[in-house]
Amino acid sequence: MPYKSITGMHDVLSADAERWQFVEKTARDHFALYGFAEIRTPIVEQTALFERSVGALTDIVQKEMFTFEDKDHDSLTLRPEGTAGVVRAVLEHNLINSQSPDLKVFYLGPMFRRERPQKGRYRQFYQIGVENFGSSSPLADAETIEMLARFLNKVGVSEWSLHLNSLGQKDDRTKYQDHLRLFFEKNKNSYCTDCQERMDRNPLRVLDCKKTICQELATEHPVILDFLNDESLQHFKEVQNILTQMGIPFLVNPKMVRGLDYYQRTVFEFTCPKLGAQSAVAAGGRYDSLVKDLGGPDSPGVGFALGVERLLLLLPEKLEEKKNQKIFIAFLGEKARTEALTIASGLRIHSLECEMNYEVKSLKSQMRRADQIGSSHVIILGEDELKKGMAAVRNLNLKTQEEVSLQSLVNYFKK
Numbered sequence: 001m002p003y004k005s006i007t008g009m010h011d012v013l014s015a016d017a018e019r020w021q022f023v024e025k026t027a028r029d030h031f032a033l034y035g036f037a038e039i040r041t042p043i044v045e046q047t048a049l050f051e052r053s054v055g056a057l058t059d060i061v062q063k064e065m066f067t068f069e070d071k072d073h074d075s076l077t078l079r080p081e082g083t084a085g086v087v088r089a090v091l092e093h094n095l096i097n098s099q100s101p102d103l104k105v106f107y108l109g110p111m112f113r114r115e116r117p118q119k120g121r122y123r124q125f126y127q128i129g130v131e132n133f134g135s136s137s138p139l140a141d142a143e144t145i146e147m148l149a150r151f152l153n154k155v156g157v158s159e160w161s162l163h164l165n166s167l168g169q170k171d172d173r174t175k176y177q178d179h180l181r182l183f184f185e186k187n188k189n190s191y192c193t194d195c196q197e198r199m200d201r202n203p204l205r206v207l208d209c210k211k212t213i214c215q216e217l218a219t220e221h222p223v224i225l226d227f228l229n230d231e232s233l234q235h236f237k238e239v240q241n242i243l244t245q246m247g248i249p250f251l252v253n254p255k256m257v258r259g260l261d262y263y264q265r266t267v268f269e270f271t272c273p274k275l276g277a278q279s280a281v282a283a284g285g286r287y288d289s290l291v292k293d294l295g296g297p298d299s300p301g302v303g304f305a306l307g308v309e310r311l312l313l314l315l316p317e318k319l320e321e322k323k324n325q326k327i328f329i330a331f332l333g334e335k336a337r338t339e340a341l342t343i344a345s346g347l348r349i350h351s352l353e354c355e356m357n358y359e360v361k362s363l364k365s366q367m368r369r370a371d372q373i374g375s376s377h378v379i380i381l382g383e384d385e386l387k388k389g390m391a392a393v394r395n396l397n398l399k400t401q402e403e404v405s406l407q408s409l410v411n412y413f414k415k
């Protein structure tokens with residue numbers, strides 16, 4: 001084979017397309033119940049957009065982005081996540097502003113991160129994401145989380161755990177970061193070189209370093225929950241109360257900080273043990289300064305992104321069998337061929353699914369093809385039958401056959 005797909009990037013073949021479509025359709029229908037509408041943004045954005053929003057000192061920006069210089073010397077990046085581009089787009093098109101800050105959107109599409117490929121971790125992967133702009137009420141956090149929980153249940157994934165934490169507001173973070181720096185100071189030189197660099201400017205990022213040495217050194221680190229001001233604490237309590245009221249189980253995980261800088265206050269992750277090492281199927285949080293940081297009004301927001309490949313690993317092997325009719329048209333001889341296509345056209349106008357061969361072939365070969373593609377019925381067009389305006393219809397499941405007039409074929413299959 002002279003050409004191969006790029007490391008960590010995968011084809012979705014037709015055999016799997018049904019599972020993807022099932023997930024996507026369920027998401028569209030489910031999010032619509034909550035008033036979310038789709039938004040599609042480009043796959044490529046200015047590199048600076050991600051540096052500014054995801055954070056220049058995060059793993060994503062420092063190590064994982066596919067960044068290249070365009071011919072006119074702009075630095076461009078294949079999007080590693082969806083929120084930054086969505087915020088850029090809604091500001092560019094003035095979809096949120098200080099007069100009308102509310103907007104609910106979802107997106108669905110490929111993201112790119114240059115990570116080490118393994119099960120559940122790829123270099124091109126798909127996310128379904130949601131952004132809920134305009135409110136800092138804990139109701140917005142709870143509803144967004146509840147929508148995701150119910151979505152997972154709807155696609156048949158019910159064995160999840162929801163981890164919740166609060167990262168507080170800017171002042172809480174500043175206090176916390178000072179304590180973290182002090183904590184890291186003790187073993188400063190034992191951390192990896194990346195972490196040593198991050199420690200001063202962005203100590204929180206040391207906590208999501210994936211290196212074993214850094215994780216071991218940081219085991220007993222101070223947790224942000226001990227540094228929250230009353231307002232942040234109250235907000236976090238309310239999110240928990242509302243979730244409890246709606247019957248969404250969760251556990252508070254004071255060590256979870258998430259890998260992107262724009263999160264504030266509520267952060268969450270849905271994990272599934274079945275996924276093994278890459279256990280997070282979806283994650284998100286509140287980002288109250290992001291819109292402002294990217295040049296917009298002071299508009300809060302909360303959202304999440306779900307990894308489609310990881311979700312697909314959790315779905316049952318076989319989706320429920322569709323019991324649709326599928327018709328194959330077998331024609332005998334050159335003269336019947338165009339008539340066959342005309343009949344196919346007539347059936348499809350009435351939303352009946354049918355296929356036929358283009359080439360003249362034996363009945364036996366056509367029956368084999370009908371079987372191969374899972375047909376339920378075969379219409380057999382012989383020249384003699386055609387002269388009488390009739391066709392034979394064979395039901396492959398019941399193994400019966402009857403004569404049907406060409407005019408009544410649509411009615412026959414519609415009944």
Ligand code: ATP
Pocket residue numbers: 081113115120121122123124125126127258259278279280281282283284305306307308309310
């Ligand atoms: P992880 O801790 O697994 O690296 P993350 O914190 O980097 O995840 P987010 O940026 O929050 O993940 O993205 C949300 C979701 O997108 C994840 O929960 C996961 O399901 C999916 N995801 C993230 N990175 C990848 C990847 N490289 N390949 C496949 N799915 C991914």
Ligand code: MG
Pocket residue numbers: 259
């Ligand atoms: Mg990651």
